Amino acid sequence: MKPQTKSYTDQIGHTITLSATPKRIVSLVPSQTELLFDLGLEERIVGITKFCVHPYHFRVTKEKVGGTKKIHIEKIRMLQPDIIICNKEENTEEIVASLRAIAPVWTSNIITIQDTLDMIEAFGRMFSVRTQAQQWIDKINFGLQEFQEFIKDKKTLKAAYFIWKNPYMAAGSDTFINEIMKLNNFANIYEGRGRYPEIIIQKIRIQGNPDVVLLSSEPYPFREEDAFEVGRFTHHAKTVFVDGEMFSWYGSRLAKAFPYFRQLRERLTDADEA
Structure with missing residues (x-):
């Protein structure tokens, strides 16, 4: 047959x-x-x-x-x-x-x-x-519903998510990272500037003046010296190292990402209240 x-x-x-x-x-x-x-x-x-x-x-x-x-x-x-x-x-x-x-x-x-x-x-x-x-x-779906309930009352923060240095590059529109940022109540200051725009870091304040800058662990592994450099031009913004796999890996990784996002937002809230 x-x-x-x-x-x-x-x-x-x-x-x-x-x-x-x-x-x-x-x-x-x-x-x-x-x-x-x-x-x-x-x-x-x-x-x-x-x-x-x-x-x-x-x-x-x-x-x-x-x-x-x-x-x-x-x-x-x-x-x-x-x-x-x-x-x-x-x-x-x-x-x-x-x-x-x-x-x-x-x-x-x-x-x-x-x-x-x-x-x-x-x-x-x-x-x-x-x-x-x-x-x-x-x-x-269960993790998503739980997290949406948690995040709904959290303040929306203007954010930039950097994926690369030399040149600096950020996540922009039509990317999975951007969707995950929205889920976390992060308003992406580079949404609308293409998928992965090159950024002049010295202009970050006039480009959107973020409340928080997220430095990813991949594909470029940002380090403390990078956070210091970014901080020179953002002034009031919090600079936070984030696990790039949680923001950019789709598939079963998502089930592990929701608890991570919750901890991230709680950490940012604690920093605000400190």
Whole structure:
């Protein structure tokens, strides 16, 4: 009997056809690698990027196939994947196009929390782990509702979220980080200036005069000397180091992010009252 094929449309509108549930997965997106693991798919993951740091033991148990922007395509080919998982922002169009000659490529495009939930649901269908996927969706929705109740009476703070230095770059519009900032009642002073605008730090006060500046741990690992430099030009603003994974990793990481956000806002409130 000929196996029944199934079609799935990814989040950039590309349709893939699978003749069976994928048994060999290559993931080129760190947060989605973590999600695949949390869905119970560890044994099926055969290739990851060097930036796929969760779970920690994958660094020695899984084949590294490069980064997110530079891949070893022959390594991927030799792994004989049934499917390759990509992301519109993390991986270039050229990479995605080249990988389609090897295996079906499912590409996510995550801007909102709903996009994340849609991706988890899609993984549940594609990898035949619907129950596990629904459990994570329920967990995220529960955490989201609890946090929304907590945050609703918290003061809205003008904020800037920096992701890079030399040049300084901030998270802007149409990004997952911006959506998470809104969730936290942070009004992004760089919303409307593109996705990741370059910033002249000396002009930060006239560009929005933030109440708080968030310095991310990734992709650029900001340090104390960076906070001091930023503080020279913000004056009254609080400069806070934040865990970049909590703000930018979509997938199962969201379930861990809500308690983190609560602690962050409580810390800012305590600082106000000190």
